[in-house]
Amino acid sequence: MEYVPNIIFAILLIASIGYFASNVKKLIRNIKLGHKVDANDHKPERWKNVVNIALGQSKLVKRPVSGFLHAIVYVGFIIINIEVLEIIIDGLFGTHRIGQELLPTSLYGFLIGSFEVLAVLVLVSVTIFWIRRNVIKVKRFFSTEMKGWPKSDGNIILYFEVVLMGLFLVMNATDTVFQTANSGNVISQFMAPWFSGFEIQTLHTIERVAWWLHIVGILIFLNYLYFSKHLHILLAFPNVYFGKVVPKGKLNNLEAVTAEVKLMMDPDADPYAAPPETAEDEVPAKFGASDVMDLSQVQLLNAYTCTECGRCTSECPANLTGKKLSPRKIMMDTRDRLEEVGKNIDANNGEFKDDGKQLLGDYITNEELWACTTCNACVEACPVSIDPLSIIIEMRRYLVMEQSAAPMELNNMMTNIENNGAPWPYNQMDRLNWKDE
């Protein structure tokens, strides 16, 4: 009977890690629905970005208040998780505070002491975050796309943090051995008197309950990630690595188009030549994107990484002037549609069955796409190098090249360029007239 807790612990641990792993597998499969991207270029710069932007949070602190608070929660989250290592060893082997036994008292005290201080700082930061969301009502958390699940998701994460930090401190305060050692209990020593009226056995029970709830809470949180906007704590790193490393103004040139343009411009090309043999089975290339499968793997990774902070939308000139476009919504729609496609694949034995829906139209409207000024404010604002603009451009490409569905004024503009090399109906031969005017 004495091994029962160890066995329960092991089962819980394996089950939750297993479930998480299966969801990660699904996530990777979904991302791989996109086009492959060659990211072997600019390697030093990519790693530099990971260090500065992801680890160093250089873009987050551009907004000092939220940036500073986020840094505390981030550092706290990473460092306090060292404690989880001890909890796992204790849980599996039935030891109690293995670190206290193995490490020098001063080092163990220093570690746990830092965790306790960080736990309090995290509690304070999370409380301010909650106030910003629910009392001050910071505008970017109240856009139209932030209703329902996205709104509660944000708060649920904050509650999780509060409960986990609280349990960690209660666990320490009620641990009589730890309190007697009196090393590292910098915060919990002030909480210990709250429990002074209890019997030693009751104290022990409270400590055990807090310990179990703490680790179970962490495992639930781990598995919550996949269903939440909070995946950024893991995906921010690869996402920043794969982020844009060329000037923001540069758009990719479609290679499929280049091939056709070269053919059209080549005087020796035979327009009646038979297409190469291999082309027969291939699906003709689609220009631009109407659904998630037409996007790149990086764009799909972007969608999973987005934590819906809304910095992009709060800088978007179209959104600021009341247009429907919101770069954050572009990312959320892409993820929602990708999840829908993923579920469809799950339900149909690994094959996607046409569901009569697509990203364009069912999620993102033409009106949103045509409101974009391609100014890159959203790309600049994103703390984790997401590029909503690239998705907008891909979908415009589909609208124009596959559907000829540009607004009439733009069609006129393009006809002018085709006919006389300028967006207005002026004669090419008048191009130098300004000289003599």
Place this chain on the structure above:
Amino acid sequence: MSEELIVPTMAEMMAEGKQPEILFWVGSAGSYDDRAKKITKAFVKILNKANVNFAVLGTEESNTGDVAKRAGNEFLFQMQAVMNIEVLNAYEVKRIVTCDPHSFNCIKNEYPSLGGNYDVIHHTQFIKELMSSGRLTLEGNTYKGKRITFHDPCYLGRGNGVYDAPRDVLKKTNATLIEMKRHKGTALCCGAGGAQMFKDAEPGNKEINELRTEDALETQPEIIATGCPYCNTMMTDGVKFKEKEADIKVLDIAELIAEA
């Protein structure tokens, strides 16, 4: 403009067996738009004053295709690009300067993979270069102490990280440079980019150029300086909308320097 402008074309240069040090890419707005033509002429005035050996393509220049690309028409863009590259390469052009950040971005970043590799700079960068090498000196003190605010063009600033050149040039005029609340990386777009210049805006509660003009008005400027023909149009319209055109001028940096 009263004084005679010297504007050689590449064709003329080639006939004389000469090669200019730089090609001035005028761009569609700079060639046809009445307001932008003034910027073009002001820049030529500067080039003439600094004795720059330059040329334009003239009637051989065609639209870069930038706006078509942003509108989603990759075909039209690449057709235009390939045509222009053919002309540029035939003249063995090495260096290009332009007053249009959209052309600047497009030729610099999007032409290379189609076979067009040139050293492309924005006119504010070139003016700065002319000043620091001593080829261009400002004699007058036209703008001394004047309150000037600079509106960053998206495709120069955020798009290509060029924030300092236009500011350095403005500082040389001894003007008082005041930054808008949103500037450099967080500068607000004028509303013309991404092909918006050529269509009505989607329904909203305000025009983007109105909002950007409000940003500029907060600095109580005498002059709003621009570095893009489209921004210039947008800001000029915004100032008119706010009925401030009697007090505030919207001028391209080339125009400011040409009159300094």
